[in-house]
Amino acid sequence: MSKELELYSLPEAPKNLCFEKTEFSKKIFSADHFLQSHRKKANLENLRDDLGVYLKVLRSAMIDLINKDYVDFVNLSTNLIGLDRAISNIQVPLGQLKEEVLQVQSALEETRAEVRGLLESRARLQEQRRALRSLAAAQRLLGALSALLVPCPSGEFPALLERAALQFNELQFHTSRCGDLLAASHAQQAEQASSRLLSGLNAVFLDGARQRDAPGMKRCLRIYLSLGRADVAEELLRREVVSPAMQDVVCEASLRADPGGLRGLYARVLAFVDDHMGELLELTAHPDRSVAVSGFDFLTNSFWVEVEERLERDLTSVVAFGIPEVFHQNYCETADFLEKLEAHFRTREELLAFRQHPQYKAFLDHWNLTVYFPIRWKEIVSCVETALAEGRRLAQGSQFNLLSSTVAWESLERCWARGVFLPLLANRFWKLSLMIISRYCTWISEVLEQGQSAGSEADGGAATDRLQFLVHLHGDVLLFADKLPDFGALALRQLPAVSEGTLAKLRESLEDSGRQLAGRVPAVTQCILGEVSRDSLAQLRQVGDIPRLFRRTNRDAPSRPCAYVAAVLAVPLAFHAAQRGAVPPDTLREWLRLVFSAVTGRYHSAVGDVLTSVQRTEESLRRLKKARDRSSGAAPPGDARGPGDDDKIRLQLALDVTSYCEGVESVGLKREEVTNLVELLELVRAAQTRNDAKS
Structure with a gap:
């Protein structure tokens, strides 16, 4: 508990209350939060009563506090008598003391200002x-440099350059301290000395680079570093060595003449580095820093800068995206060229600096992937939509039955094909893959809805074609869903390095698409069963016509089944014969079981209605006949006559x-x-048995 709560503690509350007294002492108290947190502990009536009880406790505590400190409040006014006179008595001495302090402060400020000026x-x-000392040293060094930088034998010049560099650095140090004392003529002489020094150093460095004189180049590089002009060496190598060599390599004519195409051109560019x-x-790039002359980045600032400029300026056809296959x-x-170039960097720091270089980023941006993907997207989506529009066409030479399923699957594979997929566009191609699966699922729902609306109006041939289409579609959907996990594994292997969490989310999204596709299988199955059982269910209406065949017609007892039975069995049996080799046996058996179960259920209802009607009619006729016999007094006739109409009806149904x-069973x-x-x-059978028993 904080000090504030200890100083102003609340009085104790009864223990049977539904809240604690500390809740009212919180720095942030909210009535809404208080009610929300206690709504499950007590209802509003109990909470109101407990709050009323604690309010009485607080009022009582307040009265006790006032009574306890009342004497102190009264004595306070007595203790303040004469306080004004005491304050007036000390005002004058305090004023005098203030004046003396100000005088001392002013004297200290004046003394401090005087010391600061001195x-x-x-x-x-x-x-x-x-x-002045630096000016004298600068004049001396200028004379010495002029003597050192005069033409001399080439063998002695590199050693003189090292001495000249040391003296030039010393000259720069002294000239920086001369300030306004350095005359314009001296500054001009220093500039001329710098120019002659760099000119001679550049000549020696170029000669060493062309002759591959490692000790000579190492000496020159150290001189450049001592002068703080590493950029001069990098620019010199670019201008005098790299640029002339790349002039005839990186151009359209060189690309057309190279039998290896762009890959061959890149190979020649990399060969220059080696x-x-x-x-x-x-x-300069040796991993052992004690051996390397660190501070230079010739591969980036001399080689890459020149090559990138020429690629962007003289090879514009390479990044043209008019033909996506060529662009890819x-x-x-x-990308392979850049990977091989990066292998020449000896340290990770140099590699990171290369990737952060402005011209490296500009070169990557020059490859307009944001235009390439829409072109591929349009190609793939157009193929899918065209195939779905011709939904009932059969596929030729494919593992799928329908052209729509074949094209949808091939479009999925094309997103990740070697000539289409690019790692930097992995997220977009993944989304496109999920879109293709979703579009295929939507198309399945659409063709099923269209078929249901047109199924009742279709003739026999159209119904047969639609049934065959649904069987093909069922097989395609199952195959499509079964192949999705393998497709996902293939696609994920081509992704750039991503975290396990990202991979888990990608797998989950593909699994959701797979479940969405598998969810269409029951709907396709229901449509197949509906197509097969539709005609059979319609033929069952003839069951109700059987009583009219025998009532008061004096027909002979039936000996063979009615024609409607063959009509009821015709479509399921034809479906079994047609699909016996095309559909897996277990699937076909289950379909037929469901079809016959639906038909049998309707058949059972129709037969039951007929038998019930026959029984009622028979009972009515029997009662009517008994009534007539009683009124006429005639004896009931014997049972020698043949089977009655109701018996014939039951026999026909059996x-x-x-x-x-x-x-x-066939x-x-x-x-x-x-x-x-x-x-x-x-x-x-029970109907016949009951009838025989009555007879």
């Missing part, structure tokens, strides 16, 4: 003395159901597997 004057004198810059890079090939060959059951199904089939057989 010190500044002394410092100026010392500075002038140093400047053939003409190997010793220099060994001197050029990009991949350029024949029909038995024939239907034989048709179901496709390899057992009657126990088909829902309601056993019950249907029992229904007609």
Whole structure:
């Protein structure tokens, strides 16, 4: 508890309250938060009562506090009597003391200003003395440099350059301290000395670079570093060595003449590094810093800068994206060139500096990948949409049945094909892959909806074609979903280095697409079952016409099933014969089981309705006949007559159901597997048994 809470502590609350007294002592108290946190502990009525109880405790504590300190409040006014007179008595001495302090402060400020002025004057004198000494030294060094930099035998000149560099550095130090004392003529002489020194140093360095004289180049590089002019050496090598060599290599004519194309041109560019810059890079980029002359970056500032400018200026056709296949090939060959160039850097620091170089970034930006991807996107999406528009066309020579499925899968693979995919566009190609899968799923839903609306109006041939299309679609969807994990593994292997968390999210997105696709399988199955069972269900309406065939027609007892039974079985049996070699046996068996279960359920209902109607009619006729016999007093006739109309109806239903059951079993199904089939057989047999018992 803080000191503030200890000083102003609240009175103790009864222990049976639903809240603690410390909640009201928090620095930030919110009534809304208080009610929210206590709504589960007590209802509003109890909370109101507890707050009222604690309010009474607070009021009582406040009264006790006032009574306790009342004497102190009264004595306070007594203690303040005469305080004004005491304050007036000390005002005058305090004023005098203030004046004395101000006088002392003023005297100290004047003394300090005087001392500061003397010190500044002394410092100026010392500075002038140093400047005069530096001026004398500068004049001496100018004379010495003039003597050293006169023409001399080439063998002695490099050694003289080292001495001249040391004296020139000393000259720069002294001239920087001369200030205004240095005459214009002296400054001009120093500039001329610098120019002659760098000119001679450049000549020696170029001669060593061309002759691959490592000791000579190393001596020159150290002189450049001592002068602080490493940039001069880098620019000199670029202008006098790299540029002339690259002039005939990096150009359109060289590209057209090279049998290896762009790859061959890049090989010649890299060969220059190995053939003409190997010793220099060994001197400046050796991993062992004690051996290397550090401070130079010839590979970036001399070689790469020149090559990049010529690539951008003289090889514009390489980055043209009019033909995406050529652009992709050029990009991949350029990426391979950069990878091989980066292998020449000996240290990680130099490699990072190269990648951060402005011209490196500008070169990458010159490859307009934001234009390349839309071109590929349009190509791939157009192929998918065209194939989906011709949805019922069959594929030729493909593992898929339909052209739409084949093109959708090939478009997925094309996103990650060697001639299309680029690592820098991995995120976009991944999104495009998910879009293709989603579009394929949407198309499946669309063709199923269109088929349902047109199914009732289709003739026999159209219905058969649609059924065959649905079977092909079912197989394609299953195959597509089964192949997605392998496709995902192939695509993820081509991604650049990413974290495990990113890989997990990518796998999850592909799995979601796979579940979305697999979710279309039940809908396709239902459409297949609907197409197969539609005509059979329609034929079952003839079951209700059986009583009219025998009532008051004096027909003979039936001996064979009605024609509608064959019509009911026709489409399922034809479907079984057509798909027996095209669909997996287990799948076809399950489809037929579901079809016959649906048909049998409707058949059972229709037969039950007929038997119920027949029984009711029979009961009504029997009661009517008994009533007539009682009124006439005649004896009931014997049972010698043949089977009645109701018996013929029951017999016909039994024949029909038995024939239907034989048709179901002809496709390899057992009657126990088909829902309601056993019950249907029992229904007609029980009806015959009850009738025989009554007879």
